[in-house]
Amino acid sequence: xxxxxxxxxxxxxxxxxxxxxxxxxxxxxxxxxxxxxxxxxxxxxxxxxxxxxxxxxxxxxxxxxxxxxxxxxxxxxxxxxxxxxxxxxxxxxxxxxxxxxxxxxxxxxxxxxxx
Amino acid sequence: xxxxxxxxxxxxxxxxxxxxxxxxxxxxxxxxxxxxxxxxxxxxxxxxxxxxxxxxxxxxxxxxxxxxxxxxxxxxxxxxxxxxxxxxxxxxxxxxxxxxxxxxxxxxxx
Numbered sequence: 001x002x003x004x005x006x007x008x009x010x011x012x013x014x015x016x017x018x019x020x021x022x023x024x025x026x027x028x029x030x031x032x033x034x035x036x037x038x039x040x041x042x043x044x045x046x047x048x049x050x051x052x053x054x055x056x057x058x059x060x061x062x063x064x065x066x067x068x069x070x071x072x073x074x075x076x077x078x079x080x081x082x083x084x085x086x087x088x089x090x091x092x093x094x095x096x097x098x099x100x101x102x103x104x105x106x107x108x109x110x111x112x113x114x115x
Numbered sequence: 116x117x118x119x120x121x122x123x124x125x126x127x128x129x130x131x132x133x134x135x136x137x138x139x140x141x142x143x144x145x146x147x148x149x150x151x152x153x154x155x156x157x158x159x160x161x162x163x164x165x166x167x168x169x170x171x172x173x174x175x176x177x178x179x180x181x182x183x184x185x186x187x188x189x190x191x192x193x194x195x196x197x198x199x200x201x202x203x204x205x206x207x208x209x210x211x212x213x214x215x216x217x218x219x220x221x222x223x224x225x
Contacts (some may be wrong), residue, residue: 040217042215042218043158043215061160067191092155099209100145101145103148106159108156
């Protein structure tokens with residue numbers, strides 16, 4: 001079945017450590033997105049990418065980095081510069097059609113906690 | 116970014132209808148969307164409505180759109196305990212970005 005796979009489901013980070021969250025999709029979608037979800041705050045956009053080897057910052061990119069070396073993969077690194085990384089992280093993907101928004105499809109999320 | 120607003124909580128009794136409301140600001144969206152999030156899971160696309168439509172019905176779900184007032188609602192008929200979840204409305208823009216509301220937590224009381 002086509003879909004988006006995020007791994008791991010739970011991740012723990014020590015102080016000063018970088019961690020990488022995986023996101024893979026087999027939907028052949030061009031666009032991929034990373035969101036952070038905190039209780040009562042909805043979803044906030046971290047980074048997005050519309051094409052391989054290109055990506056843009058979202059609203060809260062500080063302390064995060066991404067890469068898009070393959071169409072199906074969009075890993076997110078939470079760096080030690082992110083002082084409050086405890087959150088639920090969601091990856092999404094969508095098709096791109098000129099001048100028409102397309103629905104986003106989501107993975108099951110990764111919950112990151114600080115040890 | 117655009118503003119998409121929802122109330123945070125809604126409680127209904129099993130078998131009653133639920134109505135979740137949303138207001139938005141951007142009028143350029145082609146579609147407006149409703150997503151459902153169960154605990155510990157990602158967002159599941161429930162339904163969406165073309166911005167030139169007033170209403171869309173899909174089994175127990177009815178979406179109403181008042182484009183003049185920029186108001187979107189999701190009605191769930193015969194609400195069941197399995198409908199307990201957080202519901203997000205969202206609008207997109209032609210730059211392929213989405214704007215989500217804060218989510219409405221629906222609790223269904225048996």
